[in-house]
Amino acid sequence: MSQIQALIDSEKFHALYRAQGLFPRIRKTQKKQDISVITHAWVDLDIYKLQNTPEGFELxxxxADNDDPGRVSFLLGECMACGLPLPSEVIFSGGGAYMLWEFTDPVFIRRKRGQPVGKTYIGIIERINKAIQQKLIHLSADPVPVSADSILRIPGSINYKYGSGTPCRMVYRNPANRMSSDDLKTSLLGRDQYTPEQKVIRFEAYKEIERKRKKAFRESQKKYDEQGRKWAEERLQKDIRQNHAGSNVIALFGDQVKRPAKHSPARHSNRIVADLRTLARLRWSDGIVGKGCRDIFGHLAVSACSGHFREKPERLLDYVAGQIADFMPADYMKNEFRPHNRNSVKMLENAGEKTSGRKNGLSDSHYAYTIDRIIQVLDISIKEMETLKCLVSDSIKKERRKQADRKYQADKRRKAGAVDRDTYENTSLNKERPWEVEGISRASWYRREKKVRKIAVIRLMAEVG
Structure with a gap:
């Protein structure tokens, strides 16, 4: 604690954070799968964002009108109203607050080699955090710190994010509110719907299904590899016949023309930045990102563009600044953008260094957010996705592909000579119905027309012959 206090008192550190899980080893970067112990559940409340929303302004x-005890009573009352157990700690972080539910039994994480994190107790803790966040969503509960590898400010540190500096302090602690992890899990997620005997049967069935799935995957992968080798051999023979007929010299790469990549990292990042620009215009009348969202918009733009600056990381922030300057405030770009994103540049600069316990690769060189993660962080609605091109859900992408394919097939039919439905119906004999005018049946009219055409063909052949 003396070392932590020394860090707090030092001018070198403007902010100090703590991880929500305990790690057995000290490393340069800590990952979720490295967590060994979790002692509490938590939720982060960005209450300052309520003043910018009509539905949250009253809260x-x-x-704002209460002092510290009044604010604590307000938070405890909201927990009781939502059916949540009372927290054991309440911390004011300088701009909002976060609450902790301490466990009487620390959760020790045991994970087998290769086992996904979501199938360990880490996944259950994250589900508990998600359940708390959803119950307190009306208090602007942040969905990002739901993850087990999130960090929160340490009480006693200084928050310089919103001014000259606001101390982060613990305002409420009641050890009597501590409860076991199983009790908190049961109160939020409910009891298991299967008996122990049913769990054993289901687990055996799961193992059998998993065995068959792996066998089918191995067979399909083998077939895919064989087909790929066959296609490669056919393509090589075709290139030899076309480009080097009559010659005994084979150039494998000399005659190949490099095509521009349709889905290159640069084009993908440009699509994400364009959607961020469109999202800013939808959410703010002047098209400029408002307070509370600037850091996340800037960070997502940097993470999207960092993939194609591995060779020249020093140019990353200059490039991103030029891309987002039209929808980010000028004072933020001048004073906060570069300091807040310097870690991304450091990750690119240190991408080639070998560190213990970490593999070199794309995942180490820059933050790589999936489209689903960006949608979750920005809380993009279905209505907003209708005007976006890249930051959309899988269902909307599927529907757009279906519409594009339908248009492509229609154009293909038009080029082949087929007519559209309206033209066909307007020119169809069913609309004129000449047999009714002549007072005969439809079948009789077609039989007569068939005989007339046959006689005309015979006469034409006689004239020609």
Whole structure:
């Protein structure tokens, strides 16, 4: 604690954070799968964002008009109203607050080699955090710290994010509110719906299904590899016949023309930045990102563009600044953008260094957010996705591909000579119905027309012959 206090008192550190899980080893970067012990569940409340929303302004007014004890009572009352157990700690972080539910039994994580993190107790803790966050969503509960590898400010540190500096302090602690992890899990996630005997049967069935799935995957992979080798051999023979007929010299790469990549990292990042620009115009009337969202918009733009700056990381922030300058505030770009994103540049600069316990590769050189993760962080609605091109859900992508394919097939039919439905119906004999005008049946009219055409063909052949 004396070392932590020395860090807090030092001018070198403007902010100090703590991880929510305990790691057995000290490393340069800690990952979720390295967590060995978790002692509590938590939720982070960005209450200051309520003042910018019509539905949350009344809650913000209650928060702003109260002192520390009143704000604690307000948070405890909201927990009781939502059916949550009372927290054991409440910490004011300088701009909002976060609450902790301490466990009487620390959760020790045991994970087999190769086992996904979601199938360990880490996944259950994250589900508990998600359940708490959803119950307190009306208090602007942040979905990002739901992850087990998230960090929160240490009480006693200084928050310089919103001014000259606001101390992060613990305002409430009640050890009597501590509870076991199983009790908290049961209260939020409910009891298991299967008996122990049913669990054993289901587990055996799962192992059998997994065995068959792996066998089918191995067979399909073998077939795929064989087909790939066959296609490669056919392509090589075709190139030899076309480009080197009559010659005994084979150039494998000399005649190949490099095509521009349709889905290169640069084009993908440009699509994400364009959607961030469109999202800013949808959410703010002037098209400029407002307070509370600037850091995340800037960080997502940097992470999207960092993939194609591995060779020249020093040019990353200059490039991103030029891309987002039209929808980010000028004062933020001048004073905060570069300091807040310097870690991304450091990751690119140190990408080639070999560190213990970490493999070199793309995942080590830059932050790589999936489209689903960006949608979750920005809380993009279905209505907003209708105007976006890249940051959309899989269902919308599938529907757009279906519409594009339908248009492509229609154009293909038009080029082949087929007519559209309206033209066909307007020119069809069923609309004129000449047999009714002549007072005969439809079948009789077609039989007569068939005989007339046959006689005309015979006469034409006689004239020609």
């Amino acid at each position: 913000w007014k209650i928060w």
